[in-house]
Amino acid sequence: MKYEFKVKKIDVTAGGKNVVVLNKEDAEDIDVGIMDRVKVKTNGKEAVAIVDLTEKYIKKGQIGCFSDLVKRLGLKNNQKVRIEPIEKPETVEYIKKKLDGIELSKEEINAIIRDVMRETLSDVELTALVSAMYIRGLTDKETIGLTKAIINSGATLEFKKRPILDKHCVGGVPGNRTTMIIVPIVAAAGLTIPKTSSRSITSAAGTADTMEVLAPVSLSVEKIKEVVEKTNGCMVWGGGVNLAAADDKLIKIRHPLNLDPKGVLLASILAKKKAVGATHVLIDIPIGLGAKVASKKEAQALAEDFMKIGSALGMEVNCIITPGYDPVGQAVGPALEAREVLKILKGEQVSPDLVEKSLVMSGLLLEMGGKVKKGQGRLLAEKILRKGEALQKMREIIEAQGGNPDIEPEDIKIGKKSLDIYSKETGRIFLVNVKKINSIARAAGAPKDKGAGVYLYVEKGDKVKKGQKLFTIYAESSRKLKAAQELVEKLKPIEFEKIILGEYSTERKPMVYEFH
Numbered sequence: 001m002k003y004e005f006k007v008k009k010i011d012v013t014a015g016g017k018n019v020v021v022l023n024k025e026d027a028e029d030i031d032v033g034i035m036d037r038v039k040v041k042t043n044g045k046e047a048v049a050i051v052d053l054t055e056k057y058i059k060k061g062q063i064g065c066f067s068d069l070v071k072r073l074g075l076k077n078n079q080k081v082r083i084e085p086i087e088k089p090e091t092v093e094y095i096k097k098k099l100d101g102i103e104l105s106k107e108e109i110n111a112i113i114r115d116v117m118r119e120t121l122s123d124v125e126l127t128a129l130v131s132a133m134y135i136r137g138l139t140d141k142e143t144i145g146l147t148k149a150i151i152n153s154g155a156t157l158e159f160k161k162r163p164i165l166d167k168h169c170v171g172g173v174p175g176n177r178t179t180m181i182i183v184p185i186v187a188a189a190g191l192t193i194p195k196t197s198s199r200s201i202t203s204a205a206g207t208a209d210t211m212e213v214l215a216p217v218s219l220s221v222e223k224i225k226e227v228v229e230k231t232n233g234c235m236v237w238g239g240g241v242n243l244a245a246a247d248d249k250l251i252k253i254r255h256p257l258n259l260d261p262k263g264v265l266l267a268s269i270l271a272k273k274k275a276v277g278a279t280h281v282l283i284d285i286p287i288g289l290g291a292k293v294a295s296k297k298e299a300q301a302l303a304e305d306f307m308k309i310g311s312a313l314g315m316e317v318n319c320i321i322t323p324g325y326d327p328v329g330q331a332v333g334p335a336l337e338a339r340e341v342l343k344i345l346k347g348e349q350v351s352p353d354l355v356e357k358s359l360v361m362s363g364l365l366l367e368m369g370g371k372v373k374k375g376q377g378r379l380l381a382e383k384i385l386r387k388g389e390a391l392q393k394m395r396e397i398i399e400a401q402g403g404n405p406d407i408e409p410e411d412i413k414i415g416k417k418s419l420d421i422y423s424k425e426t427g428r429i430f431l432v433n434v435k436k437i438n439s440i441a442r443a444a445g446a447p448k449d450k451g452a453g454v455y456l457y458v459e460k461g462d463k464v465k466k467g468q469k470l471f472t473i474y475a476e477s478s479r480k481l482k483a484a485q486e487l488v489e490k491l492k493p494i495e496f497e498k499i500i501l502g503e504y505s506t507e508r509k510p511m512v513y514e515f516h
Contacts, residue, residue, distance in 0.1 A: 003030050005063035007079045014066040018049035018119050021064030027053050032085050035122055042081040045073050048120045091115045092125055098132040106145040113149035113246045126253045138263025144312050150271035154245030155221050157276045165193045165365050166278035168269050170285050172292035174438050175329030179207045180341040181358035185384050187233030188393040191369040194228045194276045196238035201255055204441035204453055205334045208237035213338035213450055215403025227400040244271040266309050274313055280368040281317045286324025326432035326460045329354035333446040333453015335414045342409045345391040415451040415474030417481040426466045427496040429458055436493035444475040444484035451476055470494060
C-alpha cells in the first residue's frame with residue numbers, strides 16, 4: 001500500500017545514505033519501525049530509504065528527508081511524495097549466513113555489493129557484514145568474487161598500451177611518499193603507469209593529498225586518459241572518478257572500528273589496480289611496530305595471497321616487504337612532503353631512505369615491465385633520477401593535470417606557526433613511533449591544512465645529544481600548534497634505548513622533551 005506525505009528537508013547529510021524520518025504515530029499507522037525500509041516515489045524518480053522516527057520534530061503527515069535523499073530525488077519543502085513500505089533486502093540474510101561462517105556464492109556477493117551501491121543496506125547491517133568477514137575470514141573464492149564485484153561497481157580505465165604498471169602500499173607508515181618519485185621515473189623510461197591514490201583516512205597525508213599541493217587530482221576518466229596518453233603517467237585521487245566505487249563505501253564502515261579483514265584488504269587493493277587496467281602490480285608491505293603489518297611472517301603470508309589472487313584476476317603481482325618501524329621520509333604532511341619530493345627529484349641530498357626505497361621499487365617495476373633484465377632495474381632508475389629525466393617528467397605530469405610545471409620547493413607554503421622540539425637528554429633512539437607521529441601531525445591540522453605537519457631530523461638508531469633538535473611541528477594556527485604540542489607531551493613519540501650497567505637492554509623509556 002502507498003501513502004502520501006509532505007517533504008520537510010533536513011539539512012544534514014547521512015553519509016550518502018537515503019534516510020527519512022517519520023512521526024511515530026504515522027509510522028505505527030503504516031506499520032513501519034526504525035531501520036525498516038520504504039520506497040520513496042516522486043516525479044518519476046524513486047529510491048529506497050531507511051526509516052528513523054521522532055515524536056516532535058516531524059509532524060503527522062510530514063516526512064523528514066536528509067540532504068542525500070533530497071539531492072538524489074530533487075525534493076523541495078512541502079512537495080508531496082508517495083511512500084511504500086517494503087521488506088528488508090534479501091542480502092540481509094546473506095550477511096547472517098556469513099556471520100554463521102558459511103561461504104557466500106559469487107551471486108550472493110554480487111547482490112550484496114549491488115545493495116551497497118543502491119544504499120539499501122543500513123550502517124548496522126554493513127558493520128555486521130564487515131565484522132563477519134573479519135571474524136570468519138574469506139575464502140580465496142569469496143575474495144576473488146568480492147574483488148570482481150567491487151570492480152564492476154564503478155568505472156574502469158582502458159589503455160591501448162601494454163604493459164600497464166601500478167604500485168600500492170598497504171599503508172601505516174608516514175612520509176612514505178614513494179609514488180611521487182616512482183611514477184615519474186617509470187613514466188620517463190617510457191612505460192605506462194596510471195596511478196590512482198587515496199586521500200588520508202587516519203594518516204597525516206595520502207598521496208592524493210600531497211600531489212594536490214602541486215596539481216589538481218580530482219580528474220574525470222576522460223582527463224586521466226588524456227594525461228596518461230600524453231605523459232605515460234598520472235597521480236590522481238581514485239575516489240574522484242568512481243573507480244571500484246563500492247570500496248569507498250566499505251572503507252567508511254571499516255574505518256570507525258579500524259577493521260581490516262584480510263580478504264577485504266586484498267579485494268580493496270586489487271580491485272583498484274584492475275580498474276585502471278593494470279597488468280603488472282608491485283605491492284609494498286611495510287612491517288614494524290605501528291605499521292599495519294607487524295611481523296615478517298605475517299607479511300610473507302599476505303604477499304602470497306596478493307600474488308595468488310592477483311594471478312586469478314589476470315595480473316602479475318609481486319610484493320616487496322620493507323621496514324616500517326619509523327617514517328620513511330623526513331617530512332610528514334602534504335606541503336612538507338610535496339616540497340621533499342621536489343627536492344629529491346632535483347637531486348638534493350634529502351631523505352636518503354625515501355630515495356633508496358623509491359629507486360629499489362622503481363627498478364623492480366622497470367624489470368616487471370620488460371625495460372631491463374632482472375637485477376638491472378635500480379641502476380636504470382638511478383640514472384633517470386640523476387640525469388633529471390624524472391624531474392622533467394614530473395613537471396610534464398603536473399602541467400597535464402592542470403598545475404604549475406615551474407613550481408619550485410621554496411614556492412610551496414608551509415604552516416606559518418612552528419615549534420621546534422629538543423631532547424632533554426643524551427642517548428640512542430630505539431623507536432620513532434609512526435602512529436604517534438601521524439597523530440601529532442593530524443593534531444597540527446594535516447591533511448586538511450596542507451601546510452601542517454611534522455619535519456623529522458632523527459631516526460631509529462641515531463645517537464642524540466641533550467639539546468639536539470628532534471623535529472619541528474608546523475601548523476596554520478596557534479590553537480592547532482598548541483594542540484600538537486600537548487600531544488607530544490602526552491604521547492612521547494620517540495623512545496630511547498636504555499643502558500643498564502654498561503650493557504644494552506631492550507627496555508625502553510620515553511624521550512623527554514623541551515620546547516622552544
